[in-house]
Structure formats: C-alpha cells, structure tokens
Amino acid sequence: MHQIHSQFEIRSRGKGLYDFTEEVRRWLAGAGIRAGLLTLFVRHTSASLVIQENADPDVQRDLEAFLARLVPEQDPLYSHILEGPDDMPAHVRAALTQTQLSIPVHDGRMVLGTWQGIYLFEHRRAGHLRTVAAHLIGE
Numbered sequence: 001m002h003q004i005h006s007q008f009e010i011r012s013r014g015k016g017l018y019d020f021t022e023e024v025r026r027w028l029a030g031a032g033i034r035a036g037l038l039t040l041f042v043r044h045t046s047a048s049l050v051i052q053e054n055a056d057p058d059v060q061r062d063l064e065a066f067l068a069r070l071v072p073e074q075d076p077l078y079s080h081i082l083e084g085p086d087d088m089p090a091h092v093r094a095a096l097t098q099t100q101l102s103i104p105v106h107d108g109r110m111v112l113g114t115w116q117g118i119y120l121f122e123h124r125r126a127g128h129l130r131t132v133a134a135h136l137i138g139e
Contacts, residue, residue, distance in 0.1 A: 001036075001137060002032075004033065004134075004135075005134065005135055007132060008132045009132075011127065013127045014127055016060065016064060017122075019118070019119055020132070021054065024110065024118055029108065033138040034105075034139065036136060036139065037104060037105065038110060038135070038136050039101070039102050039135045040103070040118065040133070041100045042100075042120065042131075043132070044094075045090075046087060046090035046093075047122050047124070049097070049100065049101050049121065050101075050121050051103075052117060052119055054115055067093050070096075071092045071093050072089065073086050073089050075089070101118065120132065
C-alpha cells in the first residue's frame with residue numbers, strides 16, 4: 001500500500017458551488033496509484049464538499065436557493081453574529097452537508113457517475129481562499 005497527500009486551493013467568489021473535479025483528476029493521474037480510496041477534506045467550518053450534478057447549472061442554483069430558504073441569514077435564533085450575518089448560517093449549512101468525501105479509485109481514475117462532479121460549496125457571501133486536503137491510499 002502507498003499513501004500520497006496533497007491539497008487543493010480553491011478561491012471562491014462568494015456563495016455557490018465551485019467545481020474542482022479536473023484539478024483532482026490531474027493530480028490523481030500523476031499519483032501512480034491504480035486502485036484505492038481518495039479522501040478529500042475541507043479545512044474550514046463555513047464551507048463544505050459535495051458530489052453533485054455537473055451537467056445542468058440549474059441544479060447548483062436550486063441547491064443554493066433551497067439552503068437559503070432552509071437556513072436564512074439574520075435569524076433571531078443565532079447568537080454567533082461577531083463575523084457577520086452570514087457566518088452562523090454558513091456553519092449550519094456546513095453541518096448539514098459534508099466536510100469530507102470518500103471516492104473509490106479504479107484503473108487510476110475516480111469512480112464517479114457520468115454527471116457527477118466534485119464541488120467546494122462556499123457558504124459565505126465574501127470570497128475566500130479555501131483549502132481541501134487530499135489523501136490517497138492504494139496500490
């Protein structure tokens with residue numbers, strides 16, 4: 001068994017989904033591991049990771065609209081408001097989605113469906129530089 005570690009930096013421009021599937025594919029192609037498991041982990045508490053449809057951008061807009069309705073900003077329930085009205089909702093959104101993904105690797109490629117892509121889901125209004133740690137184990 002071999003293990004490889006890396007990280008991806010994704011610059012967001014505010015709320016939304018940011019596809020970084022190709023960056024992961026390129027890194028994986030040079031890793032030399034044919035079969036194994038890829039783990040991706042976002043190192044932030046106000047962003048998350050999702051595997052989602054990459055064919056129709058309406059899916060991404062609908063997800064954002066749904067979460068905006070489910071977890072609104074400026075809810076009087078929130079006491080954590082020091083970093084702005086979008087911060088606590090961002091934490092809730094991250095808790096409802098995923099901070100880590102596990103993706104099988106076969107023949108040196110991620111085992112993703114035809115219309116699946118890997119996305120950083122930014123939950124803050126302002127842009128941020130987000131770091132996603134990658135760990136690949138296999139042979």
